[in-house]
Amino acid sequence: MSGPVNLTCELGVLKTHKWFGLHAISSVTLELEVLGCEEGKFGALCDQDCVCKNGARCHGLNGACKCALGWQGVAYCPPNRKGVFCNETCACLQGATCDRWTGCECPVGWEGGHCELKCPDGTYGKDCAHKCDCDDTATTCHHATGQCVCVGRTAADCEEPCPWGTYGPRCEKSCECRTNASCDVMTGRCHCGPGLAGKFCEKEKFGGNKFNGTIRTDIAVTLSILATFFAVFIARQRFWQRFYRAGNKQQFFEGNLEELVTTDDFEQRLLRWEKDPRMLDLAEMVGQGKFGHVLRGTFRNSNGSVSEVAAKTVHQKDLQAHRAFYHEMTILITIQEGLGTPARCTNIIQLRGIVTKSDPKYILIEYADRGDLLSALRQARNRDDHHEPNFWGLAVDVARALAFLQELKLVHRDVAARNVLISANGEGKLADFGLSRDIYTDSIYTQEADNPIQINHLPLKWMALESLRDGEFTHKTDVWAYGVLLWEIATMGNEPVYPGPLRPDCHHLIQLLEKGCRLRIPHGCSVDMYRLMLRCWNADHDRRPEPQDLIKAVQLHGNVQTEWVEKETTV
Structure with missing residues (x-):
């Protein structure tokens, strides 16, 4: 109830007489103003919101x-309680x-x-919405x-890396x-010196725990490693002797072929x-490099x-090219057998067959007549019109290929625009699982010759920090290279x-990478990308x-566009 209200108070009729000079009063009229809170408010100061419903x-x-007919419930819960019946903490x-309905605010x-x-x-503010x-x-x-906030750099200007022994935001962590051993200024990860290993560099690399290992354990570990090495070596040698019994006596595989040729049934798979x-x-040549051609x-x-x-083929007398081949x-x-029939992922280049029983030897793959992504980017950049296709769709295709390789526990190691082919129907195809480093070798691949016997060509600017520093390759190093591929697309090649x-x-x-240096944002690239x-x-x-x-x-x-249907490739 609100607003002024007139109330009349009847006090009754008193006998009229004079009392010490005063006359009795028989009635009195009082005007009272009753003020209530506005609708939806309550409290002594009307500063609280009503929560009544229905x-x-x-x-x-x-x-x-005061619930309407057919409804029940309580108005307010005790502190630190929530729910319709205040039965939750x-x-x-x-x-x-603690809000009764929404919980913790x-x-x-x-x-x-x-x-x-x-x-x-990367986010901040109320509800982390910014x-x-x-x-x-x-x-x-x-x-x-x-x-x-500076991470891995001094708080003054973010220009200098953290002092030795510190890392993290404002270099506040030890x-x-x-x-x-030093640590990464960004993550605090320890950089172990020669002969040391472990999360905190607390172990000798080949001797167990530095502080409590025993000679007996060291010998057992060493013998186990040697036994495994010789078993793998002998198995590989026996296989390739059978494989080249037709008279091919070149020692193609003096280097490491990784774990792909250790099974007894591999010859039958070939x-x-x-x-x-x-x-x-065969028709015209469509690619040529130092070690071979396509x-x-x-x-x-x-x-x-x-x-x-x-x-694809390679020159007959180049040992390194044959290893890559x-x-x-x-x-x-391995990938094709994992794909099955029909193919579960059409974003990986399809193998059509191999020719190894005669010379020259070939790997036969599907032909993508629209060329590679890097060339397409540069052609679109050089055209006068600006109606180039949405290359981000091809980046989605590559991400799908990486997801499938992760499922097969395979690592590509060279994800880049030059190694993505475009089919006739506009699909991106991840290709060149090893050979491209030789066939298309140029200044992009830097020659590393720490070991004079084995020289590798490495795409350094596409490689993750742990690959450069520790020789470590996982599907997460492919993700790093994928980020560089996105940068290539944003810069049009x-x-x-x-x-x-x-x-x-x-x-x-x-x-550079340990100091936190990264490729700068390309012109015209969205902040989110x-x-x-x-x-x-x-x-x-x-x-x-x-x-x-x-x-x-x-x-x-x-x-x-998010709609995508897996389909058998038609090229």
């Missing part, structure tokens, strides 16, 4: 709800308040059911205020490495893919149909450029996105 009336003093952290910069989590990297706007790749922002070279009709051709299948193929052959067979020399050596590039690249280049490989996450992110940030 037509219930709210008590103006304590907020209690909030257990909020960080000083958060987290303060700025926190999230989670109990406000136990800081905003994820994105950091820090340009430098070595910075992040405060989870509450959004203020950019390294836990032992034996005077024979299943062997093709009659008389059924192969020819366009057609192959007549046993059912009479004709398939267009690309035939057979390496790619085994990889493609530019070669990656870091500060310093145009083509830095391995040691120089490791120093660049942040995705930075996630791919995270020094901590565990914090890089998975291939399945890359598919969704590129579809979102690249405006790629």
